[in-house]
Amino acid sequence: MDWSIPKFPLDTxxxxxxxxxxxxLSGVTLAVAGVIANWIEVSTxxxxxxxxxxxxVVLAAICWRIAGIRPGIMAAAGLAFLWNLRLWVPxxxxxxxxxxxxxxxxxxxxxxxxxCALSRRVWRxxxxxxxxxxxxxxxxxxxxxIPFFGLGPVSACFAxxxxxxxxxxxxxxxxxxxxxxELIEASEAFGSTPMQKLFKVQLPLAVPTIMAGVNxxxxxxxxxxxxxxxxxxxxxxxxxxRSIQRLEAGAGFEAGIxxxxxxVILDRVTQKLAxxxxxxxxxxx
Amino acid sequence: xxxxxxxxxxxxxAVQAVSKVFSDQPQKALAxxxxxxxxxxxxERLGTVVGLxxxxxxxAEGEILVVMGLSGSGxxxxxxxxxxxxxxxxxxxxxxxTDVTRLNQKDLLEFRRHxxxxxxxxxxxxxxxxxxxxxxxxxxxxNVPKAQRAEKALAAIEVVGLKGWEAKYPNQLSGGMQQRAxxxxxxxxxxxxxxxxxxxSALDPLIRRDMQGELRQLQRKLGKTIVFVSHxxxxxxxxxxxxxxxxxxAIVQIGNPEEILLAPATDYVRRxxxxxDVSSVLTAERLADRGVAVLRAGHTAAEARLAIASCQQxxxxxxxxxxxxxxxxxxxxxxxxxxxxxxxxxxGCDRVEASATLRQAFxxxxxxxxxxxxxxxxxxxxxxxxxxxxxxxLARDTAGTAAASAEEARHGLVHPxxxx
Numbered sequence: 001m002d003w004s005i006p007k008f009p010l011d012t013x014x015x016x017x018x019x020x021x022x023x024x025l026s027g028v029t030l031a032v033a034g035v036i037a038n039w040i041e042v043s044t045x046x047x048x049x050x051x052x053x054x055x056x057v058v059l060a061a062i063c064w065r066i067a068g069i070r071p072g073i074m075a076a077a078g079l080a081f082l083w084n085l086r087l088w089v090p091x092x093x094x095x096x097x098x099x100x101x102x103x104x105x106x107x108x109x110x111x112x113x114x115x116c117a118l119s120r121r122v123w124r125x126x127x128x129x130x131x132x133x134x135x136x137x138x139x140x141x142x143x144x145x146i147p148f149f150g151l152g153p154v155s156a157c158f159a160x161x162x163x164x165x166x167x168x169x170x171x172x173x174x175x176x177x178x179x180x181x182e183l184i185e186a187s188e189a190f191g192s193t194p195m196q197k198l199f200k201v202q203l204p205l206a207v208p209t210i211m212a213g214v215n216x217x218x219x220x221x222x223x224x225x226x227x228x229x230x231x232x233x234x235x236x237x238x239x240x241x242r243s244i245q246r247l248e249a250g251a252g253f254e255a256g257i258x259x260x261x262x263x264v265i266l267d268r269v270t271q272k273l274a275x276x277x278x279x280x281x282x283x284x285x
Numbered sequence: 286x287x288x289x290x291x292x293x294x295x296x297x298x299a300v301q302a303v304s305k306v307f308s309d310q311p312q313k314a315l316a317x318x319x320x321x322x323x324x325x326x327x328x329e330r331l332g333t334v335v336g337l338x339x340x341x342x343x344x345a346e347g348e349i350l351v352v353m354g355l356s357g358s359g360x361x362x363x364x365x366x367x368x369x370x371x372x373x374x375x376x377x378x379x380x381x382x383t384d385v386t387r388l389n390q391k392d393l394l395e396f397r398r399h400x401x402x403x404x405x406x407x408x409x410x411x412x413x414x415x416x417x418x419x420x421x422x423x424x425x426x427x428n429v430p431k432a433q434r435a436e437k438a439l440a441a442i443e444v445v446g447l448k449g450w451e452a453k454y455p456n457q458l459s460g461g462m463q464q465r466a467x468x469x470x471x472x473x474x475x476x477x478x479x480x481x482x483x484x485x486s487a488l489d490p491l492i493r494r495d496m497q498g499e500l501r502q503l504q505r506k507l508g509k510t511i512v513f514v515s516h517x518x519x520x521x522x523x524x525x526x527x528x529x530x531x532x533x534x535a536i537v538q539i540g541n542p543e544e545i546l547l548a549p550a551t552d553y554v555r556r557x558x559x560x561x562d563v564s565s566v567l568t569a570e571r572l573a574d575r576g577v578a579v580l581r582a583g584h585t586a587a588e589a590r591l592a593i594a595s596c597q598q599x600x601x602x603x604x605x606x607x608x609x610x611x612x613x614x615x616x617x618x619x620x621x622x623x624x625x626x627x628x629x630x631x632x633g634c635d636r637v638e639a640s641a642t643l644r645q646a647f648x649x650x651x652x653x654x655x656x657x658x659x660x661x662x663x664x665x666x667x668x669x670x671x672x673x674x675x676x677x678x679l680a681r682d683t684a685g686t687a688a689a690s691a692e693e694a695r696h697g698l699v700h701p702x703x704x705x
Contacts, residue, residue: 182405182406182407182409183411185365185403185405185409186403186405186410186411186422187426188370189368189401189403190397190398190403190422190426190470190474191396191423191427192394193394200422200425204413205412
């Protein structure tokens with residue numbers, strides 16, 4: 001007797017769903033992708049055209065304003081080193097990609113996190129998806145991205161957004177849910193509407209936790225950049241990818257160090273920002 | 286009793302048979318409560334937690350009502366039902382003629398904004414706002430213009446004695462000061478009902494006592510109606526108002542501190558009040574022995590001698606025609622007397638105010654062998670507190686003091702016959 005149970009056609013089902021979606025949606029998504037790709041190209045070209053010293057000084061100044069003098073100096077030194085390594089253009093590309101992906105992840109993630117915190121039902125629905133988004137190997141997102149957005153930075157950006165969004169959703173929800181019960185009661189006792197409660201009490205008090213989520217999201221986005229290079233995203237990821245294919249350890253190390261430098265700068269700045277937005281309202285200078 | 290003798294104040298809050306059952310389907314549990322089942326039985330049979338069991342009480346205009354009980358007695362739940370931070374399952378709560386339980390969401394917000402100020406156990410100050418920002422919160426919610434908001438907030442901050450601290454953040458203030466800020470926030474909205482949830486429980490004992498005293502003063506000055514939740518009977522007594530004693534979500538006894546101390550309704554209350562120092566609760570007025578013989582300053586020697594003829598004592602209090610205590614005369618003085626008593630008596634004598642507690646009267650008692658005179662706020666002699674009376678009160682000889690003083694109160698001062 002044959003006890004074997006026929007294989008459940010998960011792969012086929014998934015492919016069929018994707019095909020259906022591609023047929024019906026790809027027209028729109030490809031058009032959008034075109035616009036975004038164009039925008040990325042133009043802004044990369046523009047930023048690369050500015051003499052690097054000026055960009056370095058401006059970025060360092062921003063770091064200084066936000067995070068203080070030491071991160072400012074660190075940013076200036078780190079970026080100058082990247083320029084010296086002749087990695088300036090890939091660095092700019094990477095930063096634009098990360099900025100774009102992170103902004104999109106925040107624009108979607110923060111409201112979704114708020115919705116999760118306020119509605120148990122939303123939280124229960126979104127939760128499993130977050131688990132899946134975080135544990136699914138990140139390469140997998142690249143495959144469906146291509147039919148929708150074509151090869152290149154937009155697909156990379158899309159995959160990065162998906163991969164990097166969960167922390168900000170989770171931590172936004174967590175931050176709001178962690179606001180002490182008594183403070184919520186106080187705001188209600190004085191007759192706050194749900195909106196007043198959200199904007200005057202819950203969100204301001206959740207800011208440090210939300211900022212921790214933002215930090216995580218940026219770091220994840222940066223780590224995804226390398227993987228995204230496999231489908232034609234430019235930047236430092238491509239340098240790494242090229243070194244792997246050519247077995248050039250030195251060049252690979254250079255590109256790797258470059259990513260580390262960008263990561264450290266972004267991390268310090270966002271962490272300091274989180275500290276400054278602490279609910280005690282005291283600036284951490 | 287003292288509280289009933291006062292003119293009837295308007296009822297501000299009427300809590301009418303309020304029950305709270307923590308369940309999606311409260312009907313069954315409510316029916317069981319109605320049938321007289323206890324909290325424990327309902328928990329066992331239905332698995333439903335009963336928070337409040339048909340609680341009813343009134344809060345009068347301008348009083349401090351203390352809702353007291355141990356944790357789990359439902360006192361905080363009761364308080365939160367008044368402004369519906371907790372939804373009551375059954376019953377009505379009428380505040381100034383409006384049944385709060387029937388308000389829709391929009392009207393409820395309005396009601397909360399203008400009727401109630403609430404103070405919390407752990408202060409519940411918003412850490413991201415300055416003290417002024419915190420105090421302004423209620424006004425901000427009402428969309429009061431900025432200038433007016435600041436003005437009212439600063440006034441409230443001054444009332445609670447935090448002037449000069451308005452730009453600080455809560456974590457820069459001590460616990461006592463933080464709670465003052467919490468009080469200011471509740472005062473700033475001009476609501477005349479204050480709901481205070483264990484407001485002083487998180488403070489050091491000394492600070493707590495100060496705050497209790499200040500709250501009483503503030504209440505007298507501003508005439509707020511206060512519902513104060515506490516687990517501490519000493520605090521309930523110190524606040525001086527009526528006490529609603531709760532256990533297992535139901536009321537065990539309602540009364541002023543003296544009634545609860547001297548006539549506990551159940552064994553539970555008795556155990557509760559056992560450790561309480563009676564001497565700090567009983568007032569001289571309550572203890573005063575009103576059957577004391579007095580002489581009038583205007584009495585002639587003959588009248589006085591006639592009056593004391595049948596008395597065993599050795600000295601008498603002397604009052605003027607209006608009943609004000611003016612001095613004391615001994616038997617010897619009366620017998621030596623040729624003109625009026627007023628001329629021979631020892632003018633001025635030790636006395637305690639009617640509102641003084643027994644504890645405050647102890648020093649006077651120690652200094653006077655024959656007890657000490659009790660006078661009201663206009664100086665009229667009410668009676669005397671004797672050593673024996675004080676000792677009996679401390680021994681909680683309640684039948685003695687309560688019955689005796691009620692009896693004597695009816696008769697008033699005993700004057701020697703001839704003064705009529």
